[in-house]
Structures are given as C-alpha cells and as structure tokens.
Amino acid sequence: MIFTNFIQNRRSVRLFQTKYLDDDMKSSVNNAIERVLDEEKSSGIDIKPIYSGFEVYNELDGKAGYSGVMVKAPAYISLKYKEINPANKIYGAFQMEKLITRLIGLGLDICWITLEPGPTPEKVKLFGDDAEFIEYIVAIGYAEEKKPFTPEATSGRKEVSEIVFGDEPFKSISIEELNRRGLLDIFSSIRFAPSHKNLQPWKFVVSNDKVSLYILNNESIDISLGDAGIIMYYFYELAHGSGIKSEWEICDLNTKVEDYVLLAEYKL
Ligand SMILES: Cc1cc2nc3c(=O)[nH]c(=O)nc-3n(C[C@H](O)[C@H](O)[C@H](O)COP(=O)(O)O)c2cc1C
Known part of the structure; x- marks a missing residue:
C-alpha cells in the first residue's frame, strides 16, 4: 500500500481477539523494534515488547487510557524516555509511530494508550524503576472481527x-x-x-x-x-x-x- 493511503486508512483498534502472538510474530516484532532502536533518532529512548499482555491489562484496568478505560490486548509495547525532556518526548513518539507503521505492515492492529504521569503504584509494579519514564504504551494484537454491517468507526480530521x-x-x-x-x-x-x-x-x-x-x-x-x-x-x-x-x-x-x-x- 502506498504511504499516503496507509495514513488515511490507519485506524486505532480497541477490541482485540484474545489470541497471543506466536513465536514467528514475536520475532518479527522484536526485529522491527531493534531496527528502530538502532537509529540515531532513538538515542534518548528505549522500546520494549511485553508479550504477557493480559497481566498488563489487569494491572492497568481503570488506571490507564482515556478516563481509565484500558484497552485489553495480548501484547503491548512500552516507550521509555532515558531522560524526561521535550526532545525525547518528540522523538520517542516519532520513532514509536515509525515502528507502528511497520507493525501494521506485519498484519498487527494497534492502539496508543496514555498512562497516568509519574511512578504510580501500578506502573511501578509493571515497570519498576522505569515507571516514571514511561508515559505511553501501545496495545498490539489482532482486531476482533467486526459484526457484519457495523459502520466503520472514523474520527474526523481538520481540513x-x-x-x-x-x-x-x-x-x-x-x-x-x-x-x-x-x-x-x-x-x-x-x-x-x-x-x-x-x-x-x-x-x-x-x-x-x-x-x-x-x-x-x-x-x-x-x-x-x-x-x-x-x-x-x-x-x-x-x-x-x-x-x-x-x-x-x-x-x-x-x-x-x-x-x-x-x-x-x-x-x-
Ligand atoms: C499520543 C496518543 C495517545 C493516545 N492515547 C489513547 C488512549 O489512552 N486511549 C485510547 O483509546 N486511544 C488513545 N489514542 C488514540 C487516539 O484517540 C486516536 O488515534 C485518535 O482519536 C484518532 O483516531 P484513529 O486512530 O482511529 O484515526 C492515542 C493516540 C495518540 C497519538
């Protein structure tokens, strides 16, 4: 798919199948992460996969996402700033979105999830000392099949x-x-x-x-x-x-x- 079509068709998925990623898919995801981390623009960040997704969901349910509505997925990817500063936040999202385009290319569906700022007890339980440096995770997995005739969920955009x-x-x-x-x-x-x-x-x-x-x-x-x-x-x-x-x-x-x-x- 050409890149312009890709952006226009990219949608967040919030309902995932309970199916875990198999070993081949995990290794493709790991490779995609490594490639992004190898770049100069990633020098201020770290990106890690978490394949025991439902544990993350159970911990963060009610505590992450819009108004505490956590997205339940079989896996997540965490974005950590090595230091909290504007450049790392900007390039962290830049590199994470680049990774997302590649994960979608692998056939995965995704949704960015905003975490509460600071080292909350739930974040510390999941991420230890990294908790305060992780403000976003991305849910990954396979979208639940849509019921027939459900209209496409679209979010409008500015002209x-x-x-x-x-x-x-x-x-x-x-x-x-x-x-x-x-x-x-x-x-x-x-x-x-x-x-x-x-x-x-x-x-x-x-x-x-x-x-x-x-x-x-x-x-x-x-x-x-x-x-x-x-x-x-x-x-x-x-x-x-x-x-x-x-x-x-x-x-x-x-x-x-x-x-x-x-x-x-x-x-x-
Ligand atoms: C930085 C960032 C944080 C987001 N946080 C959340 C979130 O916490 N929960 C959620 O359901 N969606 C989250 N989203 C998804 C956006 O709501 C979504 O991308 C936007 O509404 C456009 O819809 P679309 O992705 O379906 O086109 C986030 C997106 C971005 C870029």
Whole structure:
C-alpha cells in the first residue's frame, strides 16, 4: 500500500481477539523494534515488547487510557524516555509511530494508550524503576472481527486550510500555492495523523525556505509533544518521498503565537 493511503486508512483498534502472538510474530516484532532502536533518532529512548499482555491489562484496568478505560490486548509495547525532556518526548513518539507503521505492515492492529504521569503504584509494579519514564504504551494484537454491517468507526480530521498557513502566522495560504510548492499532497495526507483524543493540536506555517510546526499550548504542552512527534514523522517520510530531503530542527519553545508554540522547523 502506498504511504499516503496507509495514513488515511490507519485506524486505532480497541477490541482485540484474545489470541497471543506466536513465536514467528514475536520475532518479527522484536526485529522491527531493534531496527528502530538502532537509529540515531532513538538515542534518548528505549522500546520494549511485553508479550504477557493480559497481566498488563489487569494491572492497568481503570488506571490507564482515556478516563481509565484500558484497552485489553495480548501484547503491548512500552516507550521509555532515558531522560524526561521535550526532545525525547518528540522523538520517542516519532520513532514509536515509525515502528507502528511497520507493525501494521506485519498484519498487527494497534492502539496508543496514555498512562497516568509519574511512578504510580501500578506502573511501578509493571515497570519498576522505569515507571516514571514511561508515559505511553501501545496495545498490539489482532482486531476482533467486526459484526457484519457495523459502520466503520472514523474520527474526523481538520481540513488542510485549518492546519496550514502562509508566511505570517496564521494567515491562510492558497491551495494553488501549496500545490505549486509541492506540499499539497503531503499536507492532505498527514492531516490524518493520529493524536491524543484526536485533538490534532498542530498548525504549520509555510514560508519561502521552511515549514514551521506550531503546537497547541493550552493546558500542558507535554500532551502535545507526542502528537507533534507523530505528525513530524509523517511529514518527514512524505517529504523525503517527494525529494524534499531535510531534517526537523527542534526550536527552543520560547516563540509563542496566540495559543501556539513554535516547536520545530524543516528547511525546504
Ligand atoms: C499520543 C496518543 C495517545 C493516545 N492515547 C489513547 C488512549 O489512552 N486511549 C485510547 O483509546 N486511544 C488513545 N489514542 C488514540 C487516539 O484517540 C486516536 O488515534 C485518535 O482519536 C484518532 O483516531 P484513529 O486512530 O482511529 O484515526 C492515542 C493516540 C495518540 C497519538
């Protein structure tokens, strides 16, 4: 499947079969994790599989996920920051989403799960000293078969015009201009990126020589950092696929526009 179709069809799965992953699948997952961890961008994180998923579920039921609604899965993958700082949160989510695209490629279904912050007793029981450095796990397994005629669960997304702006923040930019710059297809696809509570807390400003990513900073910027890493990952993949080969540079988080903070820039 081409990558643009992949993003548009990527869905969170919250109902899994009770079937555990077999040894072949576990070794494919382990290899996929190793490949991601081998990259420079993973230097501040660690990612581990947990194949005794139902123990994790029993421990975290009522204590993780939206309003304590934990997703029950046969396996999970934990994301640990070696140190708690914005870059590790951003690149942690970036690398985890990259891993997710590969796990979906293996035929697995997934759902990100937000844990309570800090070393809660349940987290310490599961993760020991790592507890305070783990804020997300990802449920993996095989989706429960849908009953016939159940409509597809979809979460709406903002339009390109609601997330992409022209030079002055946040003045509109025409679709023709985005097309002329070779960016329309990229933004039309990455708007489908997943985010915490589907808040889509991102705005882009396209100027002559760069794309700037701003991120919502209402209650806590922390929640938006993971979402930023995820959309940065999709932008990066699609930009590289279109020959716009650059790297995201993370900013100092001091430039504010309205409720948004300038988070990162990508040279064009
Ligand atoms: C960083 C992050 C944290 C998330 N946390 C949870 C969670 O705790 N519980 C849950 O059910 N879904 C969680 N999700 C899934 C999002 O709600 C979901 O991706 C979004 O609503 C879009 O829906 P879709 O993935 O089906 O397209 C999370 C997603 C992200 C990216």
